[in-house]
Amino acid sequence: MTKIKDSVVWLTGASSGIGEQLAYQLAEKGAKLIISARRQEELDRVKATCKSDTVATLKIDLEDAFSLTQKAKEAGTIFGEVDILINNGGISQRDTILNTSLDVDRKLMDVNYFGSITLSKKLLPIMVQRKQGHHVIVTSTVGIINTPFRSGYGASKHALHGFYDALRAEHHDDNIKVTIVLPGYIKTNISYNALIGDGSKQNKMDPGQEKGMPPEKCARLIVKAIESNKHEAYIGGLKEKMGIYLKRFWPKAAAKAVRKLRVT
Template identity: 85%
Template sequence: MTKIKDSVVWLTGASSGIGEQLAYQLAEKGAKLILSARRMEELERVKENCKSNTVATLSLDLSDGFALVQRVKEACTFFGDIDILINNGGISQRDTILNTSLEVDRKLMEVNYFGSITLSKALLPAMVKRKKGHHVIVTSTVGIINTPYRSGYGASKHALHGFYDVLRAEHYDDNIKVSIVLPGYIKTNISYNALIGDGSPQNRMDPEQEKGMSPDKCARLIIKAIEENKQEAYIGGLKEKAGIYLKRFWPTAAATAIRKLRVT
């Protein structure tokens, strides 16, 4: 079991959606919490709404690899060494491969993949020395079964699975834990902010996203997965979970189903 109370938890993507709800629930459980995102004013709003006196904010741009290493040093000045890193920050995509520029593909990888692993790699030596640490990565069901219009997004999530599966294996004897969380459709603004082919935001809600699970419920299930040290946690509706198992056991059937999907 992973203990939340009194643990130093660093949460990225904390200014809205799943991250905002995680912040509130982690604060209620007694975590010493560091909240990060790009928008400092939104982080301060979330901090004010947390029912805790042990919450700090730290602005963070996951696309700025050089600055991230400095941010790790700053994060450790608030409450000491980081016990749990929750890599929740990221951006999505909604466009075809033909319409999507390489610059957008690179940005998706820089933010979703390199941003996350930069933080993990910077924190890892201290965790290994202490024989204590938990990396939590919020990926997506598209990290296993991807759909049209999400090529770069899905690729970045697949890459996270590859990296963190190895981190878990290499540092098992160092008591380093890794939990990969795969949300399905969650009712957040991720589809509003998703990038289209030229790099601009989509600015509309996907129909399936609109009908998705609440961020509050998703956050509760993520925290439960952390506490139980789940290696993988599938969070969402029956459709998303069924898709994962279809891909795993009947890949040809999954490929056929994906071709016929009506997605936006």
């Protein structure tokens, strides 16, 4: 079991959606919590709503690779060294491959993949030295079964699976834990903020998102997965979970099924 009470937890993407709800639940469980995102005013709002006196804000931009090294050092000075890193920050995509510029593909990888692994790589040496640490990465069901209009987003999530599976294997003997979380449709603003082919925002809610799981329920299941040291946690409706198993055991049937999905 991973103990959250009194553990130093660093959470990215904490200003809205799943991350905001995670912040509230982690604070209530007694974590020494560092919340990060790009918008300081939203971080201040979330902090003020948390039922805890041990919550600090640390503004970061996951696309700003140069600053992340310093931010990782700074995180370790707030409450002590980080015990649990929750890489939740990221952006999504809604457009065809033909219509999506390479700049958008690069941005998706910079934020979703390189931003996350940079923080993990910077914290890892101290975790190995201390023989303790837990990396939690919030990916997506498209990290296993991708759909149309999410080519770059799905690619960034697939990449995270490859990296964190290797991290888990390499540092098992160092008592470093890895939990990969795969949400399906969760009712957040992720589709509003998703990038279309030219890099602008979609600015509308997807039908699946509209009917998705409430983010507070998703956050509760993520906390449970962290405490249970799960390797992978599938969170969402039956359809999303069945899609993952269909892809793994009947890939041809999965390929046929995703062609029929109404994804935006």
